[in-house]
Amino acid sequence: MAADGSQQAGVRRTVIRSVAALLGMFAFAFALVPLYDVFCQVTGLNGKVDTTAKAIIHEEVDQSRFITVQFITRGSAGLPWQMSVETRQMRVHPGQTAEVDFTFTNNSHQESWGRAVPSVSPSSATTHLRKVSCFCFQEQQLQGDERLTIPLVFQLAKDLPEEISTITLVYTLYPVQRIALNPLNNNNAAGDKI
Amino acid sequence: MRLPWQWLLTITSVASLSQAHASSWNMPVGVTDTSRNIFGLHMTIFWVCVVIGVIVFGVMFYSLFRYRHSKGAKAARFHEHTSVEVLWTAIPILILVGMAVPATATLKNMYDASEADLDIMITGQQWRWRYEYLGEDIAYTSNLSTTREQIRGESERDEHYLLDVDEPLVLPINRKVRFLMTSDDVIHSWWVPELAVKQDTIPGFINENWVQINEPGIYRGQCAELCGVNHGFMPIVVHAMEEAEFETWLEERKEAAEQEAMGVDREWAIEELMARGEEVYQSICSSCHQGEGQGAPPAFPALAGNEQLINELDWHLDRVINGVSGAAMPAFRNTLNPVEIAAVVTYTRNAWGNETGDTVQPATVAERIAQ
Amino acid sequence: MAPKLPPQHSLQHSSSAVAGGQSQEGQSHYPHAAQPKGLMRWLLTTNHKEIGSLYLIFSLTMFFVGGIFALVVRAELFQPGLQLVEPEFFNQMTTMHGLIMVFAAVMPAFTGLANWMIPLQIGAPDMALPRLNNFSFWLLPVAFTLLLSTLFMPGGGPNFGWTFYAPLSTTYAPASTTFFILALHMAGISSILGAINIIATILNMRAPGMRMMDMPLFVWTWLITAFLLIAVMPVLAGVITMMLMDINFGTSFFDAAGGGDPVLFQHLFWFFGHPEVYIMILPAFGIVSAIIPTFARKPLFGYASMVYATGAIALLSFLVWAHHMFIVGLPLTAELFFMYSTMLIAVPTGVKVFNWVTTLFRGSISFEPPMLFALAFVVLFTIGGFSGLMLAIAPADFQYHDTYFVVAHFHYVLVPGAIFAIMAGVYYWLPKWTGHYPNERLAQCHFWCSIIGVNLTFFPMHFAGLAGMPRRIPDYALQFADFNLLSSIGAFFFGASQLLFVLVVVLCVRGGQKAPAKAWEGAVDLEWSVPSPAPLHTFETPPVFHRAQSHD
């Protein structure tokens, strides 16, 4: 309104470009989510573990060094399950394939769903821990009082950095909600909670 | 309440602060090599800033004084000078590079948690810390032990007000201890200034840190990341011991755990359960459900007069053992032992007018947990 | 050091009374003869000056609302123990204080100044999109009424800090969080629209003859700020949309239980948050760069360097976000990268401070109220910059992080930084807006009270933080008591002295010493060519801008 014709055109052009940049940045924010995942998986940032099973690579076992692999399992609120591991830690050579059994027990009488979320420390080891078969992130269903044993087959890559001597693999059990979502009182407003 | 003259006294005492709290004006030097390195970096960068500040502000105040309009100063007209500009860009860069080198070295050292002698898992929970000595079968939670009366000003505050816990983390000196850190609910941050360890605990993820303490002593810290209502009330106390003393402590701790486990097998009287339950309630539950079970609705439901709690024993047990997903109520299955759970459930079912007369035996709880 | 000639703007019109905008209502090209009166006039106004005033009044109101929240916090922290408020409410107060001050006080104040001054400084008759301008203002009262209303909702308002880290702000948040997200969306849209308007105005509506490098620095810094806003506000919008989906639609962006990552939230938030810090300080640089040359009666030293340094800071601000996350467990390489990039951003910032100081050197300096605030800005902002440099050293940050040292740092940058610059700007341009000089004695009193209050409040916080006091706690150990006592006394003193500011502004609107068109002897920019007070419509005939020399 305050501008003459050529100014009007200029303003319109500026606005169109700005809005385009704006939408681009909004989309970029969402694109950052998968990009971050890719970035994490490439760099092992944050101990975030690649959840797809890998084929065994038959490479020469590096007999010269032993790596201690620790396993820790943790429960969480809202899931009456227990997760245990047959051995707390094992020593393996890089390149060697190893297997360890994890047991899930449902302590309640009702069936329920859960999921074990893995995390690796130190994070620089993440990309060198290759899981050949794994239950990570997969939903598990247990009937009331059911007990289930699943193996984890893994291999440490031979190019594991020299300075790493201990790797800790932690699984945290989380409940999977199969009931209808009740967003507004999912925190603490509901009266029936202690 | 303080009287006005007491305020006056406090204000005047500020003048003598430097005497009274000489050590609390600055970052502690700490008791680890890392903390000493960090202190060194801190003081170096501080003095660099002071020197730059003296030069810049010196020139500035000189100009303000010397070139006052009221004194008839005539303004010069210059407005650029390339070589001066290059100089004041280059010098800071050199100073920064000089700072970056030692900082990098310290950081690399802080990131090397390998070759540890002892592994401890630290778990943040709203609003307490849980310590697990991996491979030693020792695990316990550490709660604020400052009383409600002190916080509310109803009794004298002691020396370690808000910085005291029921069970400190016990560590040996001269040994490299690796911390694995995670959280059960929101992000917390485990911080002890004198150890120079501050690390976020993140739900579902694991962080690593380490410490090697040089001197025995008691070191205090606090949660550093806003984690909800009682963020200000989850302190950390580390008790660092000589190695031999630590070994003894470890043994005693294991024996005590066995003793407690044996308690599961016998029948407990209601008075015993009530007494034990009150202890547990006050240290664990009262931060949310309040001292008299009145709760703080809607966030924290009342327990006193709670119909569902009174009528449904099974539901009540389930809440305590398994927690409530997505709410502040944690699962105490792994945190408390069966005796403690039985005691606290019995207590809450019989205190503050909840006169159900129920007793829950540790054996029942153990069975429910283990099946 | 070749001295150059002083800058001279010769305008086509010799008497500002004619072309400078004194156009009579009837002569104007615009149909404002039928302008509504009373409330409707303000609701419907599309005039950049009126909208600018609305922004400034809104911002001042919110400054006091946020200030009262801060005083609740400081009152509780007056001495150890829980006395006045419960921890739950305390957390809501710290959160709301931060949100209101950032999004409702500082940002709208700069937008208000931009609305008033950018058209005047570039010789444009109005903003490029006047109706949009009206809309973007009126979004703000709606957004913040909604935000404040959450305090009265069951479960209370936002209590997770202004940084609203997940999962405290998602899984564990109060029920009102959805409204908080909505309010933030509206505030975000408002600033984005404001930014588009400012860019369109600056790029297209400069007076004939005025090139980019002739623009006053306030216009330059705002242009760069507007680009930053367009780049990062959508990211904030994205983050809070993800939160909304996590809370209400069962997604798991930030929930580890569903394969999400709470740390991702922090990366996204600070990718917005760090540039946001510069959004709040770059326009302040612009204001100070206008005021210091005026009262030193000497051209700004290194005008070009200032423009380039602003651009450099803006670009670098995208590369330093993770220095807010040094303790979340980033890999060593990332930690080093962000430490180096953060240390480097000190360089262009330092250049700005050196330029201001050199502008003072061999000037002819007088100390009117705007100058007092600008000088205080230079000194105290630099102190904030020093503590920023200390925080950049990653290993040391392990000790500083999330303590009162950080609180002291960012309050030094924002209160005597951004807010003093805004006040300096208000004192500087009040004669142009109202036609009167602000009462000098009262303004000086306001200045000295503010200086004492600010330092008494925030300086002891450095010590409290170094001694080990974490931030965002409602109660503290006894060894922090003295520092907190001082801070609380300072905060109440500072808060009370801001009432003087309101008094000065109100008195100035109502009367006072008459100001000529060029209210300050050393002022050079285009706004001083229109009469004081500036008539509702200015530069309807564009002035022709002649560069006698360069801008500086």
Next chain:
Amino acid sequence: MWSVVKSVLAALLGVQNDRQRQQDFSNGKPVAFIITAVVVTMMFVLLLAGIAIYAAG
């Protein structure tokens, strides 16, 4: 081309003289500056990342 790069580098350091700037703004196209600035920034990021990776070694 070289002068554009030089100007952008000067900008990164916050150093620029008036004569040079006059030249930039009379001869250069803004697009050339923006592109160069983005490229220089990218290179700067890579350089910094390189140093960080080397230092983390």
